[in-house]
Amino acid sequence: MNDTQNARPALPDPSTAPELFEGLLTRRVTAYVIDLVIMGAIVVGLSIVGLIAGFLTFxxxxxxxxxxxxxxxxxxxxxxLGSSRRATIGMQMMDIVLTPTRGYPLDGWMAFLHAALFWLTFWISWPVSLLFALFTPRRQMIHDLVMGTMMVRRSPMIRHWQAARSGAYSSSY
Structure with a gap:
């Protein structure tokens, strides 16, 4: 094992921490719908401003x-997604968070790539993407596996990482 693996707790497993994955797909779909409404409002607002500005700028x-x-x-x-909350507004409302699985930080570029890959895979075949998540143990979609991320419930995740850290520190002494 290298230092990165020792410093980072193991990824949560649905068999040992089912509360992290409980109702996850339903929460993801609901968060997606909430985000679509928010993005729709942004598009409508920009379109109104653009319509008015279009007349003024010929x-x-x-x-x-x-x-x-x-x-x-x-x-x-x-x-x-690139913020410290690692969640869109819809995800925050549904108590889910995007978590990296490979030890890379989740910065703005990673969030951008995750969103771009999400829209690409979802646009090509959303039923396959959702069905794929039904057969992965951590309910990961295609873009999650490619990007090295997963979604978990936020409130149980905080308790899970605290327990993992305290267990890791107590076993190292």
């Missing part, structure tokens, strides 16, 4: 909307 602002709207969605994901 149509130039309408062209800019093709860049501004996708950029706003990317910024939403990077700012929320």
């Amino acid at each position: 149509g130039l602002a309408w062209v800019a909307l093709a860049i501004v709207v996708p950029a706003a969605i990317v910024i939403y994901y990077a700012a929320t």
Whole structure:
């Protein structure tokens, strides 16, 4: 074992910590719907501003909307998933959090790549992505496995990591 594995507690297992994964797929789908509503409001707001600005700029602002709207969605994901909360607003409401599994930090770029891969795999075949999660022990979707992340419930996760740390420290003495 290397130092990174010793310093980091083992990933939670659904058989030993089922509370971390209880109702996870339902929570993820609900969080996704909440985030779609939020992003829809952002798009509507930007579209109204762009419509008005388009008349004032003789149509130039309408062209800019093709860049501004996708950029706003990317910024939403990077700012929320890349924050210290590691969750979008919908995820926070559903008490779930994005957790790295490979020891890499979850920064803005990782959050951006996670969101981009999510939209790509979800856009291509959302039923396959959801079915895939039914057959993985930690309820990970395709983009989670590729990016080295997983979703867990936040409140039980905090208790889990505290217990893992106290167990790791007490067994090392």
